[in-house]
Structure formats: C-alpha cells, structure tokens
Amino acid sequence: MDPELRRLRRALDTMPEAERQVFDRARYRDRDYIQIATELDIPVTEVERLMAGAMRHLMASDK
Secondary structure, X not given: OOHHHHHHHHHHHHOOHHHHHHHHHHHOOOOOHHHHXXXXXXXXXXXXXXXXXXXXXXXXXXX
C-alpha cells in the first residue's frame, strides 16, 4: 500500500467517532451539512464543528 494511503488510513482510524461519521458523510456519501445534521439529529453548527475537527485531525497526521 502506498505510504500516503497508509497515513490517511491511520488518520481515519484514530479520528474520534463523531468526527469520522461527519467526515464520511460529507466526503464519501456526498451529503451537505443540513443532510448530515438531519441524519445524526444534531445542529448544523455541530456538524461544522465536527468537520473542522476532522480536518484538523487529518492535517495533524500529515506532520
């Protein structure tokens, strides 16, 4: 497996579950934040916060 793919897999595996759920829906299932909020029964602002956390997690794993 490509080293970059291994790094990404590790980052996703260590991401907090709530962040991973939001990231998965946004990036792999092509849901918008309103759809994600409805599916998870959380406010859109929480979706935004969790997505920001997921992105920070991915960027930190790049170091």
